[in-house]
Amino acid sequence: MYARIAGTGSYLPKKILTNADLEKMVDTTDEWIKSRSGIEQRHIAVPGETTTDLAVPAARAAMAAAGVGPADIDLICVGTTTPDLIFPNVGTLLQQRLGIHGCAAFSLEAACSGFIYALSVAEKFVRLGESKCALVVGAETLSRMVDWTDRSTCVLFGDGAGAVILKPSVEPGIISTHLHADGKYKDLLYFPEGISTGFNLAGQGKAFLRMKGNEVYKVAVTTLGRVVLETLAANGIDKSQIDWLVPHQANIRIIEAIAKRLEMPMERVIVTLATHGNTSAASIPLALDAGIRDGRIKPGQQLLLAAFGGGLTWGSALVRL
Numbered sequence: 001m002y003a004r005i006a007g008t009g010s011y012l013p014k015k016i017l018t019n020a021d022l023e024k025m026v027d028t029t030d031e032w033i034k035s036r037s038g039i040e041q042r043h044i045a046v047p048g049e050t051t052t053d054l055a056v057p058a059a060r061a062a063m064a065a066a067g068v069g070p071a072d073i074d075l076i077c078v079g080t081t082t083p084d085l086i087f088p089n090v091g092t093l094l095q096q097r098l099g100i101h102g103c104a105a106f107s108l109e110a111a112c113s114g115f116i117y118a119l120s121v122a123e124k125f126v127r128l129g130e131s132k133c134a135l136v137v138g139a140e141t142l143s144r145m146v147d148w149t150d151r152s153t154c155v156l157f158g159d160g161a162g163a164v165i166l167k168p169s170v171e172p173g174i175i176s177t178h179l180h181a182d183g184k185y186k187d188l189l190y191f192p193e194g195i196s197t198g199f200n201l202a203g204q205g206k207a208f209l210r211m212k213g214n215e216v217y218k219v220a221v222t223t224l225g226r227v228v229l230e231t232l233a234a235n236g237i238d239k240s241q242i243d244w245l246v247p248h249q250a251n252i253r254i255i256e257a258i259a260k261r262l263e264m265p266m267e268r269v270i271v272t273l274a275t276h277g278n279t280s281a282a283s284i285p286l287a288l289d290a291g292i293r294d295g296r297i298k299p300g301q302q303l304l305l306a307a308f309g310g311g312l313t314w315g316s317a318l319v320r321l
């Protein structure tokens, strides 16, 4: 038994922040941002618009695409690092908004790898027969964590949500997932406050995401390169058997390096970076939904999803659509 993706959906907040807008906020240029990262604009949640607000339309679109209703969903698993509240978790907030009652609903936190981690967990519930219809979401409002006066980070991130519905199938499906983490890299990318380190409302707005961009870049290329080769080897398949690479959208140069390792032309890589920026856990399901809805990704094709993020965490999924 496999878990198969039966439908996808995504949502981006309406507000767009272009590189030209950023030129007015920090000492940067459109040319620098485009050439160093590949990003031209990003969508930003307006004040009061939460991660769950973005997840709801993404989930509804995935449910519509799969032809399932609220009564069918029996598991909700959300990857997010930017929950509306510490608790209840985004899974249960989403459950309430979708009019679903009683099923297990939770969030997990693996930064930009959050969706791959959530997919890996949910597909096991489906494969073991414990879920017949799972809603898996990657949703983030990372813009809330960013110092908008720090040009080295604020130009990179955006907000959004993507979702998939998983159903049991005798045909693959999610063929394999591969999850990794190494906490020795924790200082490369992190948010310096949390509940048990003394976060309180008085401190809100003073702590921001911190990143050693250059070092993250190097580790990302190495770990992503390794995990895509691990995925191919685990399934005994060749690079040429991958129809589409759907990578985490952090930096076009990282994506190009991974495509090169797979000997894939960029025409077979789904890239949404220019218009979405880095939406963390939302970036892969957003890219997947974009590729499916514009007709590039077709039923029966083989996809390689690969992500890395703070932790550091990284992972992949080999998927037959």
Ligand code: ACO
Residues within 6 Å of the ligand: 027, 028, 029, 032, 033, 036, 037, 111, 112, 113, 151, 152, 153, 155, 189, 211, 213, 214, 215, 216, 217, 220, 250, 251, 278, 280, 308, 309, 310
């Ligand atoms: N505009 C203009 N100049 C800038 C900007 C900016 N927005 N940001 C930095 N610079 C300057 C720096 O100050 C530096 O100047 P200096 O040489 O005078 O000191 C110069 O540009 C070069 O800076 P670098 O950091 O070396 O630039 P680099 O080519 O490495 O690109 C970048 C930076 C885009 C951040 C790159 O390192 C990167 O993408 N790293 C990976 C980051 C990443 O993927 N993060 C997300 C991880 S996923 C997650 O979990 C959230």
